[in-house]
Ligand code: ADP
């Protein structure tokens with residue numbers, strides 16, 4: 001007799017859900033991406049106790065058809081991908097149809113949604129993955145509100161691993177802040193506990209405005225706009241860098257103390273990490289005795305050259321000719337710094 005057994009379906013689902021949604025910030029990322037996929041221009045995130053007691057994401061996007069509501073929390077149910085051929089030209093964040101199913105598996109989840117052409121909103125609720133009750137008409141404006149109560153409430157060990165609510169809140173803010181800078185045309189709000197508003201971008205379309213509300217005027221003042229197109233390497237890059245400062249200055253010490261040094265990278269609109277690009281950028285600045293407190297780069301690479309099918313929790317993306325692209329960006333930053341030095345002297349440079 002052998003030892004290997006096929007796991008029951010509900011166990012498989014629970015394990016898969018646990019891989020995608022490990023903490024509240026993972027859920028917020030997925031929910032915010034859904035809002036952006038739905039074309040929202042206003043997104044409000046509300047959290048209580050780090051998102052564990054309450055986590056709500058409200059948008060003014062396309063809304064969901066009443067008939068689609070029973071499918072939103074089914075695994076592998078999506079409105080975004082129809083066939084394998086679509087995979088190489090996806091322009092939406094989502095396409096797996098896994099996120100809502102995963103969140104619903106480990107919480108009590110309510111979806112309230114209204115399409116512009118519908119007479120009213122409709123809502124549906126799930127508990128630990130199963131629909132509770134049926135679709136009901138509801139009050140609510142155009143768009144979608146997803147409310148997640150008691151995330152991980154059935155898992156004592158997960159909840160105790162996440163008992164530092166301040167840390168979880170900070171991670172949620174961090175996630176939203178990234179999207180806010182990347183999408184200055186969208187107004188983002190984060191409300192934490194009953195403390196009022198923690199983050200509010202106005203959706204003016206100006207990155208400088210977003211940096212100002214997120215990190216203060218000091219970081220947002222005279223930022224350097226970045227823009228580079230390289231047809232031979234098949235990529236475009238745009239971004240923003242807070243005015244560099246000399247690493248010998250008092251400001252550098254202050255930045256170190258506050259650990260305020262951010263490098264944010266998007267590839268084809270997805271926030272990703274790339275250690276090689278981060279360190280090469282720091283080296284380019286460092287070679288001139290400079291550092292910056294905030295740098296955001298958004299790369300557009302031909303989709304066929306990027307492996308999009310990385311697991312949702314793995315934020316490391318692979319693309320072709322990575323080393324050449326990084327070198328090209330390094331060269332570009334160097335020219336930008338040279339040109340910039342002629343215009344401004346970096347703050348506090350001796
Ligand atoms: P995916 O985004 O990969 O399609 P999700 O589980 O995140 O999978 O969402 C499932 C489906 O629910 C989406 O394909 C979309 O049709 C719908 N949906 C989820 N959130 C929203 C939203 N905020 N606005 C409109 N539709 C949504």
Ligand code: MG
Nearest residue numbers: 030034094099
């Ligand atoms: Mg999604």
